[in-house]
Amino acid sequence: MWLLAISVTILAIWCSQRLIQLLYARHITWRQFPGPRCDSLMYGNSGALRKAQADDKFVDLLQRWVKENGKTFLYWRAMNPIVFTTSPTVLDSIWSNLNSYQKLQRLPNRALFDERITGANSFLTATGGTLWATKRKSLSPFFTKANMVDIFPQAQALVNESIIGLREIHGSGEKPFDMELGFATMAELLLIVCGMDKLSPIFTENPGYLAKNVINLLEVIPKQFQYLKDSWKLKQMDECQIGMKFIKKTRIELTAAFSQLQLAMKANADDEEYMNSLGMLPVLMATNTYDSEGAEDFVDDIMTLILVADNISKVVSIMLAKVLREPEVMAKMVEECRSVEINKFEDLKKLKYTEMVMLEAMRWSPILQRGARQLLPQSSELVNGKIDFDGMKVPVTGKFVDIQWSQYIMHHDQDLWDKPSEFRPERFKNGTNDFVRNSYIPFIAGPRSCLGKHLGIMKTKLMVYGMVRNFDMSIIPGEETLVLDKKYTIVKVRQGKNCTLKSI
Secondary structure, three states, X not given: OHHHHHHHHHHHHHHHHHHHHHHHHHHHHOOOOOOOOOOEOOOEOHHHHHHHHHOOOHHHHHHHHHHHHOOEEEEEEOOEEEEEEOOHHHHHHHHHOOOOEEOOOXXXXXXEOOEEOOOOOOOOOOOOOHHHHHHHHHHHHHHOHHHHHHHHHHHHHHHHHHHHHHHHHHOEOOOOEEHHHHHHHHHHHHHHHHOHHHOOHHHOOOOOHHHHHHHHHHHHHHHHHHOOOOHHHHHHOHHHHHHXXXXXXXXXXXXXXXXXXXXXXXXXXXXXXXXXXXXXXXXXXXXXXXXXXXXXXXXXXXXHHHHHHHHHHHHHHHHHHHHOOOHHHHHHHHHHHHHOOOOOHHHHHHOHHHHHHHHHHHHHOOOEOEEEEEEOOOOOOOEOOEEEEOOEEEEOOOOOEEEEEEHHHHHOOOOOOOOOOOOOHHHXXXXXXXXXXXXXXXXXXHHHOOOOHHHHHXXXXXXXXXXXXXXXXXXXXXXXXXXEEOOOOEOEEEEOOEEEEEEO
């Protein structure tokens, strides 16, 4: 009995301390920050955020909070303060300061229950650290415009190969074409220009296998975090079981491929033609051998590439789904694509209007609609224990402080854009030079900006050019309205992703 009394006393003391800490933090430490009123003492604004997410009004809620509290404010996720900003000036400070900020170490897309998908050391993340910096520096030559010139012929050949397949299946205009799956399959094949065909047959033998499973994954992953109470039920559902089996099977195969590639590279080290055919793989192999978990980190990198290919496909899906509902824009783009010949990388400059449409599509609906960093306790910007943040002082209390932003909200900010709700490619007639620094951020900015930007743009242009040049695309009756899913980080087409393709 006395043990129970002691336990209850200890628990009461602990709860009291937590409550005092919470009250002190909200009413003393963070009192100067504007922000929405908390739903409850313990859960902060979590209830409002979850409801908005369930109703697909998450962005709408954040937009309202921005209007009510300014471009930089604070909300509470349970007991954790979250600083939210849509200020280009603040974001410039965050992205340019590698010593004070890091990416969140725990992100929802890194695991599905007990199956690891990607990790913090992947070269395409923005996490930071020695291994990440080594990878990024070593791999950066592969992603330059100069290297795009070299890999362009293969990329174009792969798109043309995909177009031939689409002609056979969808060219009559009778069978609906699922843009999400179709372009994901095309983007999956484009990973071959990175050398993935020399790594594993999963990239060549069954086109669409990775695409289907990644699409399923991106539907399932958010649910495990949204429905924590029923997570055990979700885990038993077929779609979740398929996702976990896919992750496990793919990681096992890629781990085996890592070992086989090591042996093959050692045996063919003097074969220049063979080594060149491996694309980025030799550098990726070399950088991951610096780590004790070389194979695991290597697999993380490849899994990240697979997910990035899906993101590229979503750019094309949203772009064409939107343009199909903008007849004048579509007509201009079709006229341009059918009047020019693209035979080498430099020819892509001829697609001036198509590029304007692409840039506007990524403004109108960026694929990654929000992001986050963590302010490090040992930040070099500290002044008297605080950091100046958009005119307010962020206290550094020895813990990480989460900083969040939204590309989508910034791209629809009336202070930054003229009539942002309208789809107007002409606003990019001078590229991105006419806009406020860091107001257009589909690839983020600064030292941690997307390493694969040029490769992604090249692939997108080739896919759009190939589709518009070879098919008349039409909206399917009953799907005239385009509906986007903006519940989570990745924006998707929820309605309107199907169309018909008529070969020309």
